[in-house]
Amino acid sequence: MPALLPPIVEFREATKRFGEGPLVLDLLNLTVQPGEFVSLIGPSGCGKSTLLRLIAGLTPLTAGSLIVDRRSPDAAAADLAFVFQEPTLLPWLSVAANIELPLSLRGVAPAERSVTRRRVLDLVRLSEKANAYPRQLSGGQKMRVSIARALALSPKILLLDEPFGALDEMTREHLNEELLTIRERHAWTAFFVTHSVAEAVFLSNRICIFSANPGHLYTEIPVPFPYPRTEATRRSRPFHDLVADVSRILRSVEPDTV
Amino acid sequence: MSRRLQTIFFPAATGALVIAAWYTIHALLSEDLRFLLPTPTAVMTAFRTHADSLTRAALNTTQGALLGFALAVTVSSFLALALSLSRLVRIGLYPYLMILQMTPVIVFAPMLVVWVGAGLKSVTIITFLICFFPLVVNTTQGLISTDRNLVELFAMWRTSRLQQVLYLRVPAALPYFFTGLRIAATLAPIGALVGDYTAGSSAGDGGGLGFQAIIYSSQAKYAALFATAATTCILGFIFTAGVLSLSWLVLHKWHDSYETTDK
Numbered sequence: 278m279p280a281l282l283p284p285i286v287e288f289r290e291a292t293k294r295f296g297e298g299p300l301v302l303d304l305l306n307l308t309v310q311p312g313e314f315v316s317l318i319g320p321s322g323c324g325k326s327t328l329l330r331l332i333a334g335l336t337p338l339t340a341g342s343l344i345v346d347r348r349s350p351d352a353a354a355a356d357l358a359f360v361f362q363e364p365t366l367l368p369w370l371s372v373a374a375n376i377e378l379p380l381s382l383r384g385v386a387p388a389e390r391s392v393t394r395r396r397v398l399d400l401v402r403l404s405e406k407a408n409a410y411p412r413q414l415s416g417g418q419k420m421r422v423s424i425a426r427a428l429a430l431s432p433k434i435l436l437l438d439e440p441f442g443a444l445d446e447m448t449r450e451h452l453n454e455e456l457l458t459i460r461e462r463h464a465w466t467a468f469f470v471t472h473s474v475a476e477a478v479f480l481s482n483r484i485c486i487f488s489a490n491p492g493h494l495y496t497e498i499p500v501p502f503p504y505p506r507t508e509a510t511r512r513s514r515p516f517h518d519l520v521a522d523v524s525r526i527l528r529s530v531e532p533d534t535v
Numbered sequence: 536m537s538r539r540l541q542t543i544f545f546p547a548a549t550g551a552l553v554i555a556a557w558y559t560i561h562a563l564l565s566e567d568l569r570f571l572l573p574t575p576t577a578v579m580t581a582f583r584t585h586a587d588s589l590t591r592a593a594l595n596t597t598q599g600a601l602l603g604f605a606l607a608v609t610v611s612s613f614l615a616l617a618l619s620l621s622r623l624v625r626i627g628l629y630p631y632l633m634i635l636q637m638t639p640v641i642v643f644a645p646m647l648v649v650w651v652g653a654g655l656k657s658v659t660i661i662t663f664l665i666c667f668f669p670l671v672v673n674t675t676q677g678l679i680s681t682d683r684n685l686v687e688l689f690a691m692w693r694t695s696r697l698q699q700v701l702y703l704r705v706p707a708a709l710p711y712f713f714t715g716l717r718i719a720a721t722l723a724p725i726g727a728l729v730g731d732y733t734a735g736s737s738a739g740d741g742g743g744l745g746f747q748a749i750i751y752s753s754q755a756k757y758a759a760l761f762a763t764a765a766t767t768c769i770l771g772f773i774f775t776a777g778v779l780s781l782s783w784l785v786l787h788k789w790h791d792s793y794e795t796t797d798k
Contacts, residue, residue: 333691359691365684369706369789379692382702410789 283347285311285434285466286332291341293327293492300491301327304341307485307494311433314460314467316477316484318523320531324492325470325485329436332468333359346433353434355383358427360437364419366411366426372398373407376426397425400459417448424456428463437469441476450511453479457506474523479511484523488530495530498523573758578765581758588747593766596743599655600727600774603662607719610663611670612712618671619678619704636668640726644733654736658743661730666719673718677711678704710790713782720778724770744770 286309293302302324309315317325330336331343334350334357345353366375376397377390385393398404401421411419420440427435441449453476460467471477477484481500488495500519502510510516536544554575561574573581582589618625640661647657681704689699731745742750744767751759787793 335687335690354691354693357691359688361684361688363684365682365688367685367703367706369709378702382692382694382698412789412791 282311284308284344285313285346286468287342287344288328288331289342291331291343292339293324293331293336294339295336302331303491303493305494309466309468309483311466312464313483314469314481316469316471316481317487318471318474318477318484318527319487319492319495320489322492323487323489325487326438327492329359329438329468329470332434333357333436355430356433358430358432358435360420360423360427360435360440362439362442364411364416364423366419366422368411370410371407372403372409372411372414372422375411375422376429379426379430393429393431397428398422400428400462401425401455417444417452420444420452421455424459428459431463432465435465435467437467439470439472442472449473449476454507456480457504461505474520474527475511478516478520478523479506486523486526486530496526498526570755570757573761577758578761581756581762582765585759585762589744589762589766591740592742592744592747592763593770595655595741596658596724596727596731596745596767597770599658599730599743600662600723600770602655602659603726603730604666604719604723604774606659606663607666607670607723608716611667611674611715615671615674615678615708616700618675619708620700625675632668632671635664640664640729641733644730648734652736653734654738654741657734658727658730661734662723662726665722665726665729669718669722670712670715673711673715674708677708680711681707709785710792713778713786716778717775717782720774721771723774724767728767 286307288305288307291302291305291307292300294300305324305328317328319325327336331338332345332350334345334354343350346356366372367378370378373391373394376394380390380393381387394407395404398407401424403418403421403425406414406418406422411422414422424440441452444452457480467480469477469480478500482504484498484500486495486498487493498519502513502516557572558574561569561572564572618628643664644657644661647660651657651660685703685707686699689703694702727743728745728748731743732748733745735741735743735746737746744763748760748763751757751763783793
């Protein structure tokens with residue numbers, strides 16, 4: 278990544294605790310360049326989800342500083358989109374209406390909304406489901422709609438909190454590839470929380486491994502494989518080696534769960 | 536037997552059994568006691584004999600039931616919204632809502648007659664009081680039970696409080712609202728009847744089914760009394776059917792209480 282551009286997200290000695298509770302994030306320093314795909318991995322309670330919520334401006338820092346797109350997180354909120362672990366679709370709205378909802382809440386005109394909706398539904402290959410209701414979709418399809426809704430906002434930064442955690446392995450791998458394909462056309466910066474090392478290695482150009490108590494950035498590992506990555510990448514020897522390396526480091530910071 | 540046939544056959548069989556038992560008990564009673572249990576035939580005859588007064592009374596009761604029901608839906612919706620927006624309002628008002636519900640409406644009836652006079656106004660207010668509680672409780676519960684993930688999503692979109700209420704909390708509360716509405720729909724005709732019984736007026740042909748019940752019982756016209764009860768029952772069915780249809784219209788496309796076949 279060219280280091281000459283101003284970073285899109287920069288944490289400096291960032292510290293977070295909720296009320297009088299324990300430290301959730303301790304003295305985090307993290308600089309991310311535009312267009313990076315950063316995976317956050319670590320044991321539960323290591324603050325990786327909190328990190329996403331901080332970038333999203335859903336909760337304030339306790340100490341230190343955080344710059345998002347040269348602004349405060351709250352000021353940058355319109356350029357962010359969040360994909361939660363649950364698809365969080367509104368069950369009473371059709372797929373089309375779900376995708377258009379955030380746009381209409383922002384006052385985007387109906388004609389423009391439907392153009393955007395068609396574009397993003399096409400990206401996730403669900404155009405034929407525009408009029409379906411969420412309960413008529415499979416888990417993977419719901420998640421694709423959720424991603425389409427996030428993309429409809431044309432975000433500069435996409436925050437994904439274990440979006441594929443509830444899906445089966447096959448669906449997850451398909452959606453991983455799909456996500457990278459979409460990203461080739463729209464160079465948003467991604468923060469991706471996951472528990473799957475293989476997923477993190479496949480998707481990202483950098484993996485941040487966190488340790489818990491207090492939440493702390495343990496180490497960063499660059500992923501050297503060039504994009505576009507495909508099924509062949511996943512079967513290659515270097516891929517497996519890196520997955521093994523990351524898993525080993527993860528085990529060392531997560532001794533209780535092994 | 537097909538499922539459809541079953542849903543017709545078994546209720547019909549139950550009905551036939553009940554009617555047979557009814558005739559049997561009537562026949563077993565000694566001659567001088569038989570007037571206490573008029574036969575279904577006698578009730579049907581009473582329906583025809585008193586058709587005019589029963590129809591007029593039913594329409595009057597329907598009017599009171601509809602007005603009270605509509606008033607309860609309107610007031611409870613606004614109150615539920617206020618209750619849902621603030622925990623302090625909720626804990627401040629809730630005990631008094633309970634007290635209002637615990638107090639038997641019949642105790643209010645004489646007071647209402649003094650305040651607004653016997654007749655439609657009193658009947659409407661009594662129906663309102665009876666329908667009000669299940670509506671406000673269910674709707675409030677619905678408005679405060681919104682999926683936390685969806686609330687978080689709206690927070691992410693930086694929506695206004697009003698947008699959150701209109702686009703998230705209100706639609707999410709609809710299934711709860713309809714639960715309250717179904718209960719209230721079965722209560723409304725009974726409420727209007729009780730209201731009419733305790734605070735009704737026959738002035739200008741304004742008497743309802745409750746008033747008719749007083750007249751028939753005082754004249755020992757027991758078959759007509761049964762016909763009055765049956766009429767109230769039919770009213771209740773019509774009310775419930777109306778609300779169930781409305782609920783189906785609003786919810787069937789998306790809510791899990793209506794099964795989907797096109798998965």
